[in-house]
Amino acid sequence: MLVAATRLTVAQTDTKNKVADQISELIATQDAAVAKLMEEVRALPREQQREAYQKGYPQPKDTIDALSAIVRKNPANEASLKAISWMSGRSRGRALSPEMFAALEEHHLNSSELSTVVLSLYSANSEEAQAFLATVVEKSEVKEAQGSALYVQAMQMERDPVKAEEYKAIVEKLNAEHADFEVRGRKVAAMMKATVEAKEKLAIGKPAPEIIGKDVDGNEMKLSDYKGKIVVLDFWGDW
Amino acid sequence: MYPHERSLVERLKDKPFTILGGSSDTDEKYKKAIKENNITWPSFWDGGKTGGPIAKAWAVRGWPTIYVIDAKGVIRYKNTRGKAMDEAVDALLKEMEGE
DSSP states (O other): OOOHHHHHHHHHHHHHHHHHHHHHHHHHHHHHHHHHHHHHHHHHHHHHHHHHHHHOOOOOOHHHHHHHHHHHOOOTTTHHHHHHHHHHHHTTTTTOOOOHHHHHHHHHTTTHHHHHHHHHHTOSHHHHHHHHHHHHHOOOOOHHHHHHHHHHHHHTTTTOOOGGHHHHHHHHHHHHHTTTEETTTTTTHHHHHHHHHHHHTTTTTBBBBOEEEEEEETOOOEEGGTSSSHHHHEEEEOO | OOOHHHHHHHHHHTEEEEEEEEESSSSHHHHHHHHHHHOSSOOEOOOOOOOOOOHHTOOOOOOSSEEEEEETTTTEEESOOOHHHHHHHHHHHHHHHHH
16 A cells, blocks of 8 residues: 555656656747747848848747647646746736636746736736736735736726726735835835825816926926916927 | 927017917027027926936926917817827907906
């Protein structure tokens, strides 16, 4: 019995490693193809680079299909999370099928690597992606992943006026529970809150905040100097 | 965009109306832009880089960002460009004449 059990464990470990190897190899092959193309493109004259890159880009579809098949068979494998993360990163979350989200929810909700996948979902607005983000916020025990999911939810709502209230609620929650959460080294909760407050102050119907500034020659000018006139305040840049 | 705004300023030169610019350009680029585009209206200079204090206070995250403010100092329209900008200003002028 004991021998049989040991054998079984060995067999399981073998499968586990085999899955990890297969995933690594698929990813490495595709990444190497992209790296090779980049090298060739860089050798070309500048004006030809863009077209050559677009023309020669090795489409990741086959790799994504192969990785998805492996994940479907081995959803709990740690390497499956790596595969999902890679697919998501290459497609801004759009290449993830519902089964990939199911694998994440069932087996990887408390992985310390989960936030990488979550952050790559900012333009994935499928129902599954939305449901997945909500699940992470509710159920993940990894604070970083929760913060990432709230942040991505907020980013997706930011430009949707219909969701302004929902957006505000998420920014509040981020500030209350994830004040230290950082994206690329920046504490985003406070930044988002400042933007929300600025936007409220600058809503249509609100009094224009005073501007006291200077023109480029150093002459002082104020917005209130123009009271009694209609003002088009026009922030421009010439680049 | 400058030609359009120039024509607006020209058309409304006798009306209670002005454009105020806000520039995040560097000193030299700002001066050059004003000269080359014949910008006749005043502009705040926001310290020569993006994210200056005025841009920050006015939540400027892209260019152009436009606010139309009425004669009483109330924000009335946002990010109206081209024809919509003319219509917004005309509507406010009409409102003033009616009072």
